[in-house]
Amino acid sequence: MVEAAATTSIHIAVWQVAASLVLVALAAAISFWQKADLERDIAVATARSIVQLTLVGYAIKLIFETDTIWLVLALLAVMVFFGAITARHRATKVPGSFGPLLIALALAGGTTLGLVVALGIFDPTPRYLVPVGGMVIGNAMTASAVALNRLGDEMGDARARIEATLALGATAREAAAPTVRRSLRSGMIALIDSTKTTGLIFFPGTMVGMLLAGASPTDAVRLQLILLYTLLGSVSISALTATLLAYRNFFTPAAQLREPEEPVTTAA
Amino acid sequence: MLFELREVGLDRGGRAVLDALSAGIPEGSTAIVGPSGAGKSTLLRLLNRLVDPDRGEIHYRDRPLDSYEPLALRREVALVPQLPALLEGTVESNLRYAADLAGEPLEPERTLSLAGLDPSFAERDVTKLSVGEQQRAMLARALAQQPRILLLDEPTSALDHAARDQIEAALAELRRELEISVVLVSHDPEQARRLSDWVLRLEAGRLAGCGPLAEVLA
Numbered sequence: 265m266v267e268a269a270a271t272t273s274i275h276i277a278v279w280q281v282a283a284s285l286v287l288v289a290l291a292a293a294i295s296f297w298q299k300a301d302l303e304r305d306i307a308v309a310t311a312r313s314i315v316q317l318t319l320v321g322y323a324i325k326l327i328f329e330t331d332t333i334w335l336v337l338a339l340l341a342v343m344v345f346f347g348a349i350t351a352r353h354r355a356t357k358v359p360g361s362f363g364p365l366l367i368a369l370a371l372a373g374g375t376t377l378g379l380v381v382a383l384g385i386f387d388p389t390p391r392y393l394v395p396v397g398g399m400v401i402g403n404a405m406t407a408s409a410v411a412l413n414r415l416g417d418e419m420g421d422a423r424a425r426i427e428a429t430l431a432l433g434a435t436a437r438e439a440a441a442p443t444v445r446r447s448l449r450s451g452m453i454a455l456i457d458s459t460k461t462t463g464l465i466f467f468p469g470t471m472v473g474m475l476l477a478g479a480s481p482t483d484a485v486r487l488q489l490i491l492l493y494t495l496l497g498s499v500s501i502s503a504l505t506a507t508l509l510a511y512r513n514f515f516t517p518a519a520q521l522r523e524p525e526e527p528v529t530t531a532a
Numbered sequence: 533m534l535f536e537l538r539e540v541g542l543d544r545g546g547r548a549v550l551d552a553l554s555a556g557i558p559e560g561s562t563a564i565v566g567p568s569g570a571g572k573s574t575l576l577r578l579l580n581r582l583v584d585p586d587r588g589e590i591h592y593r594d595r596p597l598d599s600y601e602p603l604a605l606r607r608e609v610a611l612v613p614q615l616p617a618l619l620e621g622t623v624e625s626n627l628r629y630a631a632d633l634a635g636e637p638l639e640p641e642r643t644l645s646l647a648g649l650d651p652s653f654a655e656r657d658v659t660k661l662s663v664g665e666q667q668r669a670m671l672a673r674a675l676a677q678q679p680r681i682l683l684l685d686e687p688t689s690a691l692d693h694a695a696r697d698q699i700e701a702a703l704a705e706l707r708r709e710l711e712i713s714v715v716l717v718s719h720d721p722e723q724a725r726r727l728s729d730w731v732l733r734l735e736a737g738r739l740a741g742c743g744p745l746a747e748v749l750a
Contacts, residue, residue, distance in 0.1 A: 428617035428670070431582060432630050432677065433607035442620070518602045520582055523544065 274476060285310070327390045336393045340377075343401045344369040351409035355510070357416025359522070364509035365408055372404035372502035373397060376494055385490060396494065399470075403455065403495045404502035411451030411503040412510055418443040419514050420524060427521050436515035444507050451503030459492050468492070534559050534593065534681065534713055535579055541587035542574060548737055549574050553588070555732050555742040561707060561714045563724035565749070566734035572717040573614065575734065576683050579715065580609040607634040610679035614686040614717075616666035623661075623669045624654040627676040634677035646709065647672035648702030664695030668702065675706070682706075684716045688723065696723075703727060721749050 288310050295302040327335045348365040355361040377397055386392040419426070422443055429439040462468055470491050474484035514522055533556040540553040550571045557579075564572045577583045578590060581602045590597040597605070618626050624640050631638035641651040647668045653661075661669060667687060674682060687703070688696040704727070707714065718724050724731055724745070731748040733741035741748040 424613065424615055425617040425619070427582060428613050429619065431580060431606055431611040431613065432673070433603045433605075433633050435603060438633075518581060518584065518598075520584070520602075 274478065324390075324394055327394060331390060333388065333390075333393075336390050336397070339394060340373055340397045340401065341370075343398060344373055347401050347405035351405045351412070351506075354409035355412035355416055357420060357524075358412045358510050359513045361412055361506075361510055361513075364506045364513075365405075365412070367509060368408045368502040368505035369401055369404050371505050372408075372498045373401045375501055376400050376498040379497070380490075380494055396491070399491060400494060400498040404498045407451040407455065407499035408502040408506035410454065411447045411507050414450040415443065415447040415507055415510060418446060419511070423521065423524075430519055430521065434519075436512065436519045439519075440511045440514070444511050447507045447511075448503050451507070452499055455495060455499050459496065462488075462492065533557060533591075535597075535715075536591040537575075537588065538591070539588035540578065540585045540590060542571075542578070542583070542585050550578075550585070550737045553734075553737070553739050555739055557715060557732070558730055559713050560730060561728040562716070562730040562732065563728035563745075564715065564717045564732045564734065565719065565721055565724050566740070568719060569736075570734040571737040572719075572734055573685050575732075576611060576685050576715065576717050579683055580606045580611050582606075582611065607677050608679055609681045609683060610674040610677055611683040612670050612674050612685065612687060614689060616663060616670050618658040618666060618669060618673070621658065622654065623649075623656050623658060623672070626658060626669065626673045627654075630673045631676040634679075636676070636678045638676055643672050643676050646675050646702070646706055648698050648705070662695075664691045664698070667691065667695075668699060671699070671702065679712065681713045681715065684714060686717050686719065689719070700726060725749060 288306060292303045292306045294300070295306060323339060327339060344366065347369045348362055351365045351369075352362050355365070358364075377393060377400060380386050380396065381388045381393075386396060419440070426439045426443070430436070458466075458468075468488050468491075471484045471488040474487060475481065516522060535557040537553050537555050537557075540550055541548060542550045553571075553575070564575055566572050574583065578585055579592075579597075581597060581600070584598065592600065592605075592609070619629060623644070627640055627643055628638055640654045644651055644653055649665070649668050649672060653665070653669070656665075658666065658669065667690070671682075671684075671687065684703075688699050691699065700723070703714065703716075706712065714727070716724070716727055718727075729745050731741065731743065731745050732739065733748055
């Protein structure tokens, strides 16, 4: 069982956070200089990160203090819901993508957290379930969004091949199988690649956080490994679930390809 | 009649692609002719339920087409689309995929020969074939299912004269060897004359003629 240190050894002052905004200004300046037209996005992202993380910080503080599992589950449910909404913006070419994404994130979060608790890796307490749940659902969201984005593109590009396969009497699942396979790979490959290069090219966030907080390098590495493997399970489940549920929306019950719709335009 | 269309209509993007179409397609060889955009390919796709009509009814062998299970119907009424769209792999793996779907045994050499291809094509990678060869491999793949009816959408539209003649010869040979009906979409009335004995002529989604070749394309 992973045990938490009683205290952390660093404290961050507000002025230190404010000082780091210099780097945000640098990013905006580069965008302006190179006419990348990302200044507004950078400003929105920065403002949202401050508001969202501050609010979630207070929510986590409340959850830790009340120490009840129901509040944890409610927070994770909210994360799943907003994760599915966010991922839907990346899957505009997939009809009815919200349902598959919601199920994919819920299943990935539930299964992964359930397993790490059942295997005795983490205690079923807010201190573990909230941060690990956030990472699991966040990575599941990214993986399923990438997978469905690819699915939408591929279903358009491979339309002629899919219809030619349907014309042979193949089921929708058989006709879409190569497309589903490639979409699943797209959703999973980023985390697999970063797992391959971890420690060589970059230090992952948890490990950096633990080292900054004064933990021993051995503990930091062990916890990071646990989280990497947990995330691998999570992205696999979410990408698989999302693609297997979403590809069906391209077909009618009579195994006919639906006419393509105009992509759903959504505000980011 | 093999197929009977009764007041069939289909809309796309708020426009009628086919409208109030009533016609019969008998056993044998039928050509669907007409200018681009007349609805020829759409009509062909209706016949094996790749799409269903918005209005009207289609009957196949005296039963409503939508009473047939779509997957079984498509194995019996095989459609070869206008553009080649083979699966990754060899020609033989494509033939085997189609034969397995239909639950039919595969004789690669005979199937390739019926489509006018040499047996050596079995091991060829589909990405290394010319468009004409891919078109014939598509025909062979459909034949691997041993269908009763072949629906061919402009099978020679992308080919030069030599490749077109080879496909037409393969189709004529096919008709002689197998008891199979063919419904062929073509924008070329001369090709319809060479390959069919019954003609449906469409113009702007409406029927402009239907009957024996000599009457419709006199």
